[in-house]
Amino acid sequence: MKNNYLILLFCIFLLNANAQEVSVESIATGLTNPVDIQNAGDSRLFIVEKSGIIKILNDDYSINPINFLNIEPLVFSIGGEQGLLGLAFHPNYSSNGYFFVNYIDLNGNTVISRFSVSSDPNIGDESTEEVILRVEQPYSNHNGGHIEFGLDGYLYIGLGDGGDGGDPQDRAQNGNTFLGKMLRIDVDNGLPYSIPSDNPFIGNSEVLDEIWALGLRNPWKFSFERLTGHLRIADVGQGQNEEVNFVLNGVGGQNYGWRCYEGNSEFNTTGLNCSEGDFTYPIAEYSHTAGRCSITGGFSYYNTEFPALYGLYFFADFCTNEIGSIDDSNELNFSGPFFSGGISTFGLNVDGDIFVATLNDGSSRRNTASIYKIIDAALGVDQYNLNSSIAIFPNPVNDLLHFNISNTDVQISEVRIYDTIGKNILNKTVVGEEENYLDVSSISEGIYQMKIYLTNGNIGNKKIVVR
Incomplete structure (x- = not known):
């Protein structure tokens, strides 16, 4: 039977929110192709640009004139889905100064590396790179790219199926490759890492020990809920459905079904064991109607500034520039569109505010992308500056x-x-x-x-x- 967690989710959420319209407040512009927004446990936001640069957005929303990190010489960013794609700060960043990045190297392959901050808290030390993991990418697309630490202190890595279309080499269902998977590793023990003892496939000769979940096409952003540690994964669809997957804190071993299934719909079962009972199906999905075509995953809102938004999970569609939300009954609601240029990422500050970035302003010019804050449309700051x-x-x-x-x-x-x-x-x-x-x-x-x-x-x- 399909696992949809509907009853369980109904009990988890603290506030029953009806379909809620949201809006956005512009807070910063002058960025180039931002693909990730992170915080380091303080009032700053770190904006990742796909060319290989990380910039700091201060608490007054001014952009630091000096980059936090510039690894452009290491990064191949010409392809639409390539570049510096992810950033994660170590849970003990305030004491050890470690941060991790996910980028595509000059050979077109995924690299997960650790860097250290310099003596200046606003500048990372580019000479301190320690490569944690390399993954060969057969094609230029479907790289995933997001990395994040869970509440358990382990680093989670989202990887796409290796690219092309339709997963032609069946990598997402192949347990002997990292592609099409969610990985979970311990970066605090072992060189360069170790395997958490409770990873779900340890001892299974058909699945690599690092793997936390299988059957993903291109997970473009996942997030852990701040209050519970539950995991949501937004997985980009092929030609019909976009999906959001959900898993309880600490529960691994899921198979999300790609390429047997795209969302809840059968896609291609040829040559694979696609028994329905083996898969975990999305809690929510939407089809490629009204121009929608590619999901960008976000966060659940647990701040008190906008009470009507409390408990909603926010995501976006890259093609329509709509911001979507999922409520406690897994109903989807869309607001917008708000801007052009494609919604490329979401971010969360230390207070729990949710931010969203456009890849650009709809043009190919540099320094045209903007950062926005999600707000309640009924109380919208954007109605007047x-x-x-x-x-x-x-x-x-x-x-x-x-x-x-x-x-x-x-x-x-x-x-x-x-x-x-x-x-x-x-x-x-x-x-x-x-x-x-x-x-x-x-x-x-x-x-x-x-x-x-x-x-x-x-x-x-x-x-x-x-x-």
Whole structure:
């Protein structure tokens, strides 16, 4: 019987969210082909560009003028699916300074390497490369590329089936190759790594010990839920279906069915043992309709800034630039499209905000890609850029919150404050410059969402902290 986990997932999620429209807030631009966004346990975001460069986005969303890492001489990035593809910081990065990358080398093969940060926390030491793993790639596409540490401290590596189309050499179902697999290795013991003792195929002569799961076509981004450690894998389809797979924390050994199945649909069973009971099927899938064609996996939202989004898993379609979400009943909802150029990756900061990047602006020019923050469309910051004309201070605030308006064409008409469950707890009608303040002394300490209505019809949004 197909394993869909529907009942189990219904119990896991903490909030039952209905179909929820999301929007995006632009936070940075001037990037070139970003393919990964990571954090190192602090307020910075690290933006991976496929040419071989990693840049730092500071907490004020400015881009550091000096690159964190530049390994362009090592990276082959001409192909559409090749380049520097993944970044993962060691769980103990703050003390050991280790970070790991996944790139395609000049021979077209996958390399997993470890680097160390230099004495400057904003600069990685390019001379410290230690190669952990090399995987030969027979074709230029379906490289996977994402790497991430699980809550268990082990490094997980997503690899595609080796490319071409239809997995012509049946690699995804072949346990004696890393291609079309999820790997799990221990980078803290052994040289260059060791095999975790509870990997699911240890002792099975037909499957390599490093393998955690089989039957993947091209896993373009996977993520571990921050609260539970459960794993979601977005697997790019061939010509019909895009899929999201789910597995409980610590449970390995799944076979996701490719090339026997594409999603829940039979694809090609010729010459393979494609018994239905042997496979784990996706919890959600969508078809190639309305121009959709390639999934980009993301994250589940567990921040409190936008309560209506809590517990939703976000992903995107690269071809339509729509952002999708999956709720606790595994129903899919799409918002957008928002921009051109292809949604290439998602990222998570230390606070749990979700970010999304475009590969470019729809052109081939450099420095045209942007980073956006996912927000609740009903409380959307993108409806008006407050920072361009209104300074709000102090924040955190004890009693009076002031609004300093620098644009003479802007006037506030009303301010509303909402708590973390979306309840409106304070309203104020603002008339004239002399009343551009809000008394919040009656509000309990905590994080709140403030919605600002302007006389010109625009609406802005701001998170405030009351002490």
